[in-house]
Amino acid sequence: MAAYYIIRPVRDQLSGAVGSQSLPLFYGAVFLVMLLLTPVFGMLVARFPRKRLLGWSYCFFALCLFAFVPAFVAQDQIGARELGVVFYVWVSVFNLFVVSLFWSFMADIFDSSQARQVFSLIALGGMAGAVVGPILTKYLVQWLGVAPLLVVSAVALLLALALLLFLSGQQGWRQEDGEPVGGSLWAGVRELWSRPFLRYMAVLMLLGDGIGTLAYALMADYTKAHIADKIARTAFYNDIDLYTNLIGAVLQLTVTRWLMTRHGAGWGLVVPALVNLVLLLGLALVGSGQVELFGYAVPMLAVTMVGSRAFAYGMTKPAQDALYTRVPRETRYKGKNFVETAVWRFGDFVVTGGVNLLGMLGATMAGMASIGVAISALAALIARRAGHAPDLAPESPATGTAAQGPAKA
Template sequence: MSSSPQVAASERSTAVLSALAFFFVLTSYYIVRPVRDQLSGAVGSSQLPLFYGATFVAMLLLTPVFGAMVARFPRKRLLGWSYCFFIACLIAFVPAFLAQARIGARLLGVVFFVWVSVFNLFVVSLFWSFMADIFDSVQARSTFPLIALGGMAGAVFGPMVTSVLVGLLGVAPLLVVSAAMLGGALLVLLRLSSHDAAGRAKQAEEAIGGSLWAGVRELWSRPFLRYMAILMVLGDGIGTLAYALVADYAKAHFHTAASRTAFYAHMDLAVNMLGALLQISLTRWLLTRWGAAWGLVLPALVNVALLVMVVFAGHGAVTLFGFTVPLLAMVMVVTRGYAYGMTKPAVDALYTRVPRETRYKGKNFVETAVWRFGDLVVTSGVSALGKLGMGVAGMALIGAGISGVATWVAQRAGHSPDLLPEGRPAPPARPAASRAS
């Protein structure tokens, strides 16, 4: 049955507002991200296991907290409280960054690294859970790439703002700019929170309910979540390997917080320009014509090709847009560009085909605790292999094998037997009296 003109207009309006909200969200995040990364660049890869270990512990502790909030509060209140909390935190961090030289990059790095990961849980990941709640699976395949493109515009704009302002204002005032952008996102999301893409308001004020540990439990009981967890560890490991080695490069070549922040902002700009190009030229066509599974498989194949290239070229350098950068930095740019420009919209389109509780709790557990566990394993492995004398080529060869496995897992995830059929809405949550507490 074709949509009525009123429903179609409502869908277009919701998609435009969603893209605008995601623009503000990622502008805020990509102003904060180079500020975080300059701290890892100040200490080098040797301290990254500490950063990621602390983050992993924090994610495990916060999983039941997030689960309890999702279970008890309707999405409008959850969005409002979460975003307001992080706006306040951004302002509170300003004095700490003004005193970075006295506090030390290691201590401030651990605290801020953990906080940015919590930011990802309650801001970025919650945004996509919300999107999976207001669009069905058919709408998602055509709409999510457009929403992600709005985010990519913010992801390009954020590093540009950082590159321009860090030299004029310094690092600390950037947090105030980030807070302002997050406030803009909150205003748009509150406007969206009362209606879905078809103008329905029924679920807007319903709490999801269920167990606060549902995200952990469903990881073992739901095949789709298991595939996504394995894919998160395997796929993100390649980017984390490049990130660790680029951190050593930044430590050796950039000696001030402002210069490191600018370097990482330029890296983020290259990543997000590639992601935006993919959104415009390939991703939406691939997802609508061939399905979301191919949006997972193709990036894994690209990773295999990149790492085979590193096996033969090692520490070589390449020239991109007139800038000479390490080959590993190029690997990080391409890997993350595909992750944000193709894998992410494909993953979020698949999450429209699972129950609401899985979208919020299971999805967020995979994208935070499991993600940071993978980071911890990879950075610890890089450190151990380096101490054993293994060079970049050897690590790249291992990474290529891992990416080959990730290709198979991606194909399985896109055709998991527990995914709902295309276009069928997720079943409603059980009545509160029958839910596990």
């Protein structure tokens, strides 16, 4: 997660350089690539053991990070729009093969009872990396510039690989966890139509992504208008990530684990949707104005973006992954990754295109936020149903030793 959050502000400063009008191009290219890569990912998961797949994926993306360094050195000559299309696509593929594969691995080795107890703690470890990454970026971008940050990200990714391979080789993992998943290359697409739980998760991904992408598109216009320098834009987006992840870490240390263990993972999907509803009501009332927080005047748009993301990472993500422990192994890898990549990027494309259309029709920020309020209310209803989907396996009974390690054979 540190590796990922080092490159996020590097990516986001490209969108801040071109504004929201170019985002449909970025996301459209990402969506098409994700559709093409879905059977490739399915083939790799079906045929290769987890340990080998992890090693190949992490090494490949570390090499890619080194290869991107010259391109970012020449960003002004290449152009933010052209480099942005390529880098947006690459970061999304990175998310498929690195971040999402990690969580599929976690859902594979813990049962649902263990997941309710430890997933918020595992996510907290990831959140620690998501805090360390922006802190490193905050200081290094001023000292090194933008391009060398990719080298730092590559080093962090290789360290993560070493730890994952160590975990994968520990005694006590179930033998089948090291075997290929098998099954159809297109299983992720097929299961989306056959499993009610995946359909709920796909709809939730689209609705939740609609809120996040709306805030992101509006923020891209804000940074294009107010922050011209690429180092300053990188630092600005880095600060958003830093505050987001700090709040997310606090959630995981306090509310999330308690909520999931006492009331079930389903509520970890409902509460963030309700929080989004409140934040968007505030944005609809305040618009582009500022609010007072701890003695500082902060744009309400930034508050909405940070709050929405913090609950998504600090509560929604561990709750989703805990629910995935209650579906078959093939669904955890192929169906889950299809929802979290292709469906996600389809939502990005549709929402950014919708924001541009509403802007051309004269819609204000307050008007767009009002639409978001209705979307959040619908998301809360769907989230409640997702936690009780008929194809979810029963909850595993809680045990006193659940937090001590992965399930044994």
